[in-house]
Amino acid sequence: MDVVMTIAGSDSGGGAGIQADLKTFQELKAFGTSVITALTAQNTMGVDGIFPTTPDFVAQQMNSVFQDFDVKALKTGMLFSAEIIETVAAILKEQDFQIVIDPVMIAKGGASLLQQEAVVALNTKLLPLATVLTPNIPEAEVISGVAIRKEEDIEIAAKIILEKGVQCVVMKGGHLEDLQQATDTVFFSDGTSFKMQSKRIQTKHTHGTGCTFSAAITAFLGKGYSLQEAIIAAKHFVQRAIAHPLNLGHGHGPTNHFAYQEHKETDEVLVYES
Numbered sequence: 001m002d003v004v005m006t007i008a009g010s011d012s013g014g015g016a017g018i019q020a021d022l023k024t025f026q027e028l029k030a031f032g033t034s035v036i037t038a039l040t041a042q043n044t045m046g047v048d049g050i051f052p053t054t055p056d057f058v059a060q061q062m063n064s065v066f067q068d069f070d071v072k073a074l075k076t077g078m079l080f081s082a083e084i085i086e087t088v089a090a091i092l093k094e095q096d097f098q099i100v101i102d103p104v105m106i107a108k109g110g111a112s113l114l115q116q117e118a119v120v121a122l123n124t125k126l127l128p129l130a131t132v133l134t135p136n137i138p139e140a141e142v143i144s145g146v147a148i149r150k151e152e153d154i155e156i157a158a159k160i161i162l163e164k165g166v167q168c169v170v171m172k173g174g175h176l177e178d179l180q181q182a183t184d185t186v187f188f189s190d191g192t193s194f195k196m197q198s199k200r201i202q203t204k205h206t207h208g209t210g211c212t213f214s215a216a217i218t219a220f221l222g223k224g225y226s227l228q229e230a231i232i233a234a235k236h237f238v239q240r241a242i243a244h245p246l247n248l249g250h251g252h253g254p255t256n257h258f259a260y261q262e263h264k265e266t267d268e269v270l271v272y273e274s
């Protein structure tokens, strides 16, 4: 059994964060371990409160797992503060596995899940360790300093992000809402790139899409897929999870992790070189 890890915040509403990650790992038959950086009081309508863990206790959770398990791949999600980022980065520097960084900043309802002053630590300490970074458009803008208004800006921002030491960046197109398609563009440090395109589903139930996508990449990497295979397989996973909503909650409901096994016919992801 392949062991993977998520280092992220807890979402009491169960749709994002640690809960989305563990559900994704479970559906993909990877054994999930978890390091909790913060508790959030949250539901589909928004974040009501945040209670961060101390950096020392984040370190203790990581070390407990690493002493006992052979972790194949891990992801980070909500890291909240510069101190937690520095602690996580210092431990990961000593390890040798594939690292997926989902640079979570703002929840769909607008709550800040990363303190503003932590962006420097993210850029300088954590990004150089990343096998894959999965920013949405607003996150890519903050990390790169480039305002993304049109298609060409995505490539300009991606190049700046790769210069920070990231091996691969997936620029997620979920926030480009004028398009008919949900297109993500993947750039590698060797200069190659490809696009993944799927039908944009008209739905408000998109809480935790980014967490689910990055967790699926982690699970597939842990199971031995190549980087490109893992990213494409994860896009299939999240597409099915969005296409078959559970209709839970009164706001932006969660995605459906069961759909990957239950709706294998939902498979319209187009992949092409860009």
Ligand SMILES: Nc1ncnc2c1ncn2[C@@H]1O[C@H](COP(=O)(O)OP(=O)(O)OP(=O)(O)O)[C@@H](O)[C@H]1O
Pocket: 016, 106, 107, 108, 135, 136, 137, 172, 173, 174, 175, 182, 183, 184, 198, 199, 200, 201, 202, 203, 206, 207, 208, 209, 210, 211, 212, 213, 235, 238, 239, 242
């Ligand atoms: N309405 C949609 N239909 C199909 N795919 C979508 C839709 N919205 C997002 N996606 C896909 O979901 C994945 C996650 O992208 P998104 O931009 O939503 O992440 P995110 O903003 O980080 O999510 P969150 O912060 O809510 O967890 C990407 O592959 C994106 O293309």
Ligand SMILES: Cc1ncc(CO)c(N)n1
Pocket: 008, 009, 010, 011, 016, 017, 018, 040, 042, 077, 078, 104, 106, 107, 108, 113, 207, 208, 209, 210, 211
């Ligand atoms: C705990 C947590 N992590 C990430 C997100 C982003 O979806 C969220 N809303 N909550």
